[in-house]
Amino acid sequence: MRLTLRQLQVFAAIARHENVSRAADALAMSQSAASSALVELERQFERPLFDRIGKSLRLNATGHGLRPMAESLLTKAARIEHYLDGNSLEPLSVGATLTIGNYLATLIMGDYLRESPAAQLRLHVANTREIVQQVLSCELDLGLIEGEAHDPNLLLTPWLNDQLVVFCAPDHPLARHDAVDNAQLAEQAWIVRESGSGTRDLIDRMLFSQLPHYQIRLTLEHTEAIKRAVESGLGIGCLSRLALREAFRRGSLVEIPTPQFTLSRHFYFAQHRQRTLGQGAQRFIALCHARWDQQEDTTALPLPFIP
Incomplete structure (x- = not known):
């Protein structure tokens, strides 16, 4: 075999950092050694990768085509290494999206780390567009x-399964309605998430x-910021029922009935199609199912603690 795991490791690190020096630091090797490994890989196959x-x-x-295959092979090699070292x-x-x-x-992270205290686990929270991009670029x-x-x-x-809910402050005029039509909703000032979520x-x-028309007063990147703005009477919003359960229980926010809309959706596991999930990712997914396999939707989930 003409290529080595070290060459692929250097290639993947440079792809991640877009800089040979930073990639070499991450791999604890010299810049010249990292550069030589990349040049040799490209020379062997006469295919520039960058x-x-x-x-x-x-x-x-x-390079884009090679990266997921390289990452998948490196994941498998890491599994072998950890197995031989006695680590699983x-x-x-x-x-994860917001x-x-x-x-x-975070609840799953707790389960994961209680089960495997020595495991290395990183969680990055962003909107759907960013998470998808990082999965496709093999950063996640x-x-x-x-x-x-x-x-x-x-x-x-x-x-x-999840459901979005339209909501407002308890003293908002729509809070007193049994049902709200589209014309009434179109007259409101909306506070919503950013594009890409x-x-x-x-x-x-x-x-x-x-x-027929609508007015967006504020676009915010965080669910808690939207809830606070709506509580302050700046407008109405629409978020996951999961994010609103505690506020509904306290009475600081109330649901606006909108039976004319179907605002249900799925939560998904997302992975690169060409990458093989390692044991850690497989175990993380298993813990997700173990916690909530009996739940049909997020409205039945245990209420999380929110300080």
């Missing part, structure tokens, strides 16, 4: 996302598309 732009290296089309789980990077990250993923081993994403290299597996995508497709 475009050289100043001091940065950007993956070209060949390789380091794991998980990405609702999942704030209300579900596994993504937990809200709503759907469409890319031929992305593999989505359904996990839980799974929540905003569903609102745009299933709710705003049915209103």
Whole structure:
């Protein structure tokens, strides 16, 4: 075999950092050794893998095709190494969208680390678009996302059902209605998530598309910020029922009945189609199922503690 795992490890690190020096530091090797490993890999197959732009290296089309295969092979090699060392789980990077990250993923992290105290686990919380991009670029081993994403290299597996809810402050005029029609909703000031989030995508497709006109007063990137703004009387919002359960229980927010809309969606596990999940990712998914396999949707989930 003409290539080595070390060459692939250097290639993957440079792809991640887009800089030979930073990649060499991450691998605890000299810059010249890292550069030589990359040059030798490209020379062996006469296939450049990066475009050289100043001091940065950007993956070209060949490099983009190689990266998930290299990452998958390195994951398998890490599993062998950890097995031979007596360890069962390789380091794991998980990405979660905001609702999942704030209300579900941390609970799974606790289960995971209680079961394997020595495991290395990283959680990155962002919107759906960013999590999907990082899964596709192999920066994350596994993504937990809200709503759907469409890319031929992305593999989505359904996990839980979720429901979005329109809500307002308890002293808002719509709080006293048994049902609210589209004309009334169109007159309101809306406080919503940013474009690129799974929540905003569903609102745009299933709710705003049915209103004759609508006014977005504020666009915020965090669910808690939206809840606080709505509590302050700045407008109405639409978020996952999971994110609103505690506020509904306290009475600081109330649901606006909107039976004319179907605001249900799935939570999904997202992975790169060409990458093999390591034992850590497989165990993380198993813990997700173990905790909530009996639940049909997030409205039945145990209430998380929110300080």
